[in-house]
Amino acid sequence: MFLLAAVLLLQSAAEPPVDWDKEFGVEEKVRDPVTGEFPIEPYVRDNHNAGAKPFEGSAMADAFGGREGIRRIADRTVDLSEADARIAAIFASHDMVRLKRTLFEQFCYILNAGCDYSGRDMAASHKDLGVQTRDMNALVENLQQAMREQGVAFSAQNRFLSKLAPMSRDVITR
Numbered sequence: 001m002f003l004l005a006a007v008l009l010l011q012s013a014a015e016p017p018v019d020w021d022k023e024f025g026v027e028e029k030v031r032d033p034v035t036g037e038f039p040i041e042p043y044v045r046d047n048h049n050a051g052a053k054p055f056e057g058s059a060m061a062d063a064f065g066g067r068e069g070i071r072r073i074a075d076r077t078v079d080l081s082e083a084d085a086r087i088a089a090i091f092a093s094h095d096m097v098r099l100k101r102t103l104f105e106q107f108c109y110i111l112n113a114g115c116d117y118s119g120r121d122m123a124a125s126h127k128d129l130g131v132q133t134r135d136m137n138a139l140v141e142n143l144q145q146a147m148r149e150q151g152v153a154f155s156a157q158n159r160f161l162s163k164l165a166p167m168s169r170d171v172i173t174r
Contacts, residue, residue, distance in 0.1 A: 036097045043120050050106045050117035051167040055159075061113035063156035064147075070113055074104035076146035077139075086138040090129055110163055122170035130174050140164075 055061075064070050078100050082091045091099075108115030119125060140161065147157045 031097075035101075043124070045118050047109055047117050049119060049121040050109045051122045051170065052110050052163040054110050054112040055163070056112070058112060060156060060159065061108075061111045064107075064111055064113070064152055064160075065150055067108060067113050067115070069150055069152075070108050070111060071104050073143070073146045073150050073152070074107050075100050076149060077143045078103060080142035080145060081139055084138055084142060087135050090131065090135060107160075111160065122167045126171045126173060131172050132174050133168075133172055136168055136172055 061067075061070070064073065078091070078096060081087055082096065102117070102119035105115050105117045106119060109117040143161075144157060147160075152160075
């Protein structure tokens with residue numbers, strides 16, 4: 001019995017493990033050493049891709065705590081959405097580093113806090129995600145929670161959400 005177990009251990013140790021990614025031609029994604037993001041196909045960068053025109057003046061940016069407050073809200077929205085059982089699957093295979101950066105840029109641009117948006121347009125960004133109305137509602141709930149946690153006044157939250165709402169036409173695909 002011991003001899004059989006020893007032979008089986010030696011046989012399995014002698015065979016190298018199968019690299020299934022190589023076997024099926026799957027290329028390993030490597031993050032950019034500077035940004036930490038995965039590379040993507042080129043696209044035209046334009047502030048119009050943000051999906052809404054920015055607010056006038058600095059009042060909205062101030063209401064959101066400036067760039068740092070906006071960054072915390074964007075990051076928290078993504079973190080809440082990743083942890084939200086209702087929509088976590090949508091985020092599972094995405095580059096969260098890029099998503100947090102571009103969501104911050106989008107919010108910062110729309111709130112007129114002096115940022116440019118470098119992400120894709122909403123239709124292209126969400127094309128193959130299969131987002132439904134209930135998914136969008138869950139995301140908005142997470143954004144509202146992030147804004148509450150940051151102390152953004154309810155009236156400012158509503159003004160911001162009213163800028164974002166029309167984008168749902170390009171995001172909801174089923």
